[in-house]
Amino acid sequence: xxxxxxxxxxxxxxxxxRIRRVFIESLHLNLNAEDLAYSDKLDEVAALDSVAVxxxxxxxxxxxxxxxxxxMLTLEVVRDLQHLAAYIDxxxxxxPPPPENQA
Amino acid sequence: MRTPEAVPTAAPxxxxxxxxxxxxFTANDxxxxxxxxxxxxxxxxxxxxxxxxxxxxxxPIVQFHLHDRKEKVVPWIxxxxxxxxxxxxxxxxxxLTNNLFGTLDDLLLLRPSPETMLCCQGxxxxxxxxxxxxxxxxxxxxxxxxxxxxxxxxxxxxxxxxTLSVRNCQPSNAAEGRLGRRFVRxxxxxVQQRVLxxxxxxxxxxxxLKIMRRLRAGGLAVIQMDGRAGTNPLEYSFLRKRRHLASGxxxxxxxxxxxxxxxxxLGRGDGFRIRxxxxxxxxxxxxxxxxxxxxxxxxxxxxxxxxxxxxxxxRLWNPYLAWRV
Numbered sequence: 001x002x003x004x005x006x007x008x009x010x011x012x013x014x015x016x017x018r019i020r021r022v023f024i025e026s027l028h029l030n031l032n033a034e035d036l037a038y039s040d041k042l043d044e045v046a047a048l049d050s051v052a053v054x055x056x057x058x059x060x061x062x063x064x065x066x067x068x069x070x071x072m073l074t075l076e077v078v079r080d081l082q083h084l085a086a087y088i089d090x091x092x093x094x095x096p097p098p099p100e101n102q103a
Numbered sequence: 104m105r106t107p108e109a110v111p112t113a114a115p116x117x118x119x120x121x122x123x124x125x126x127x128f129t130a131n132d133x134x135x136x137x138x139x140x141x142x143x144x145x146x147x148x149x150x151x152x153x154x155x156x157x158x159x160x161x162x163p164i165v166q167f168h169l170h171d172r173k174e175k176v177v178p179w180i181x182x183x184x185x186x187x188x189x190x191x192x193x194x195x196x197x198x199l200t201n202n203l204f205g206t207l208d209d210l211l212l213l214r215p216s217p218e219t220m221l222c223c224q225g226x227x228x229x230x231x232x233x234x235x236x237x238x239x240x241x242x243x244x245x246x247x248x249x250x251x252x253x254x255x256x257x258x259x260x261x262x263x264x265x266t267l268s269v270r271n272c273q274p275s276n277a278a279e280g281r282l283g284r285r286f287v288r289x290x291x292x293x294v295q296q297r298v299l300x301x302x303x304x305x306x307x308x309x310x311x312l313k314i315m316r317r318l319r320a321g322g323l324a325v326i327q328m329d330g331r332a333g334t335n336p337l338e339y340s341f342l343r344k345r346r347h348l349a350s351g352x353x354x355x356x357x358x359x360x361x362x363x364x365x366x367x368x369l370g371r372g373d374g375f376r377i378r379x380x381x382x383x384x385x386x387x388x389x390x391x392x393x394x395x396x397x398x399x400x401x402x403x404x405x406x407x408x409x410x411x412x413x414x415x416x417x418r419l420w421n422p423y424l425a426w427r428v
Contacts, residue, residue: 054311067319
């Protein structure tokens, strides 16, 4: 699989699981997390209209407390569970530590 | 707060007439073909004044051709605007004339440097636009389907306010024959893209993501929520008629926290004006439904106010009356 721009690897298992859960909850899908394979393309698992994609992105940003960079707001990035997890791990690692740890 | 009037509904089923039942061609198809080919070629070389003169000559023919449809829309105009039937008939007539000149303006926008031909007579409330941009979260321009909206967007781009427009690449056309379906649709789509190059189609699966990208970059997008299209339309009483309004704008506003700025644009290429109004006070909410209920009435009220004050400038009194690109 060709890595998408700005991303490498497949992300941690914990992140993958959290993304699966967010995907199912934010779109109110009648699925179990286990029904989603890590290699699945999300838009092949559920019918994603344009607004649903946005809902999913917003839920992801809330869950991981990150903001996706504008160039990452593409369906190609958002639909790919593994690359999405890798990107989120990368972004989370860049996040500054909480204030109490900085002291 | 709950507004029971706003009811999310299933998307209206697309039920195009089966090909076999369509006539080979309709008068509508022929008008479009004349518009898209000979008139379009002429528009590349003719001065605007001459093009408008042709428009004046053609106007009585178009008025005659669409006479029955004008009559159908008169009761609604009269009720929505609170005017007499005679005045409503005059509004329908002028709306159709403006529509004709709007389509000629579209052709002017196909020229290599059309911005130089656009005569803006004034931009009012520009400080509202600057303030909204200064928030840094992007701006959605809330505007109705007015005839001047396309020339306005091209003019705004010229003066440094490039705006992403959201469009429907498959507008309904009940008066279409097989010839129209075969030749006119593709040509219309091509012209659409050239008239407003900075656009995204609502049929694009990345539509909202593209709008979000623009907003996050601090840019501008325009959404005409009085159109019927959208994947999750809201049924709402608009201009005293139950209509399906686009709902995507609310989700984008809720999730992006962008500013929403009402904009009114009136006139035609040889003289138009733009007015920006203060940004709307958005009522925040974590839930999609509550956000719509809290904000839809004020969004719709702005558009109704603009339309009732300038009814002959609104394109959508009757989708069949709207002879548009």
